[in-house]
Amino acid sequence: MERVVDIATDNLHLAVQRGFLTVSDQGEERGRIALDDIGALVVHAHGVTWSTTVFTRLGDRGVPVVICGSNHAPQSIVWPLHGHHLQGARMRAQLAAPRPLGKQMWKEIVQAKIRMQGEILLRNGHEAGAFDLLARSVRSGDPDNVEAQAARRYWKLLFGRHFTRDQDGGDINGLLNYGYTVLRAILARAICASGLHPTLGIFHANRANAFALADDLMEPYRPLVDQMVRALVDEGMSEVNPETKLVLTRITTLDLPSLLGVSPLSVQAQRFVHSVAQSFETGKARLELPQPPLLVSAPATADVDA
Structure with missing residues (x-):
C-alpha cells in the first residue's frame, strides 16, 4: 500500500x-x-x-x-519529467482540447463535488436535498458559479455559521490545508502516470499555478478531507500536529466504490485521471468520477512518521 x-x-x-x-x-x-x-x-x-x-x-x-x-x-x-509512454501524444491532445470539451468536463467535476458535499452533510445530520438540486443546475463550464453557491452553504453547515474558509488560517483551516496537500500530491502523481501535464488545467488557469490540473481534479475529493477534519474536531483535535497529520494521510487508503468494485482512493484517482486523459484523446467527456464511500471518518491514530 x-x-x-x-x-x-x-x-x-x-x-x-x-x-x-x-x-x-x-x-x-x-x-x-x-x-x-x-x-x-x-x-x-x-x-x-x-x-x-x-x-x-x-x-x-x-x-x-x-x-x-x-x-x-x-x-x-x-514533479518527475518522465511519465506515461504516451506522454507526448497525450500532452498534445490536452493542449489541443477544444474549449467545449473542457467546459463539459468541468461541469461533471463540479456536479460530483457538490453531490459529495451533500452526502457529507447528510452523514452529519443536515438536510442536503438542496445540494442535489444545485448539482443538477450546473451548466457547461459552470457560468453561474454554482460551485461557489454550494460552498457558501456547505461550510456554515459543516463547521458552524461562524466558520470562514481561510487558506492562511489556523486550527480547522490548517487541518484542511494539510489534507488538501495530501490530495494534491495524490492527483499530481496520477497525472504524471497518465502522461498529462499538471500546468494545463481544465478550469484553473492562474499563470503562476504550476499544478492547475491537479487543483481541478482534486475538487470531487475535497469533501472527503472535510469529513475527516470534522471527525477530528469532534474528537477534540483541531490543531495540525503529528497525530492529526497521520490521520489525514490515511485518506489514500479510503475505500471508494465504483463499477469495478471497491478500491482505495489512490487507485480510484489513477482511474479518474486516466479517464480524463482518454477524454482529451477522444474528444468526449467520459469521466470515472469518485463515488461517496461507505464510511468516512477519522481512523484511530497510531505511530507517527518522522
Whole structure:
C-alpha cells in the first residue's frame, strides 16, 4: 500500500540506501521505508537536508516531493519529467482540447463535488436535498458559479455559521490545508502516470499555478478531507500536529466504490485521471468520477512518521 511520508521534524537528513528512503538525525537513523511503498513525500520541517539520489530515485517511481509553508499548504512540488509512454501524444491532445470539451468536463467535476458535499452533510445530520438540486443546475463550464453557491452553504453547515474558509488560517483551516496537500500530491502523481501535464488545467488557469490540473481534479475529493477534519474536531483535535497529520494521510487508503468494485482512493484517482486523459484523446467527456464511500471518518491514530 502506498504511503504518504511526512517529514515534520527539523534538521533531519534524507538519503537512499539499498532501495529504502532513510531518515537520520545527527547521523543516527530514525526510520526507513521502501521506495516502492511511497506514494508522496511531504516536507514541512526546517533545516531538512537530502542527497540528490532521493530526488532521482523517487522521480524514477513517479513520486512527487511536496514542500509546504507554515500554513501547511504546498509551496513547491518536485514533479518527475518522465511519465506515461504516451506522454507526448497525450500532452498534445490536452493542449489541443477544444474549449467545449473542457467546459463539459468541468461541469461533471463540479456536479460530483457538490453531490459529495451533500452526502457529507447528510452523514452529519443536515438536510442536503438542496445540494442535489444545485448539482443538477450546473451548466457547461459552470457560468453561474454554482460551485461557489454550494460552498457558501456547505461550510456554515459543516463547521458552524461562524466558520470562514481561510487558506492562511489556523486550527480547522490548517487541518484542511494539510489534507488538501495530501490530495494534491495524490492527483499530481496520477497525472504524471497518465502522461498529462499538471500546468494545463481544465478550469484553473492562474499563470503562476504550476499544478492547475491537479487543483481541478482534486475538487470531487475535497469533501472527503472535510469529513475527516470534522471527525477530528469532534474528537477534540483541531490543531495540525503529528497525530492529526497521520490521520489525514490515511485518506489514500479510503475505500471508494465504483463499477469495478471497491478500491482505495489512490487507485480510484489513477482511474479518474486516466479517464480524463482518454477524454482529451477522444474528444468526449467520459469521466470515472469518485463515488461517496461507505464510511468516512477519522481512523484511530497510531505511530507517527518522522
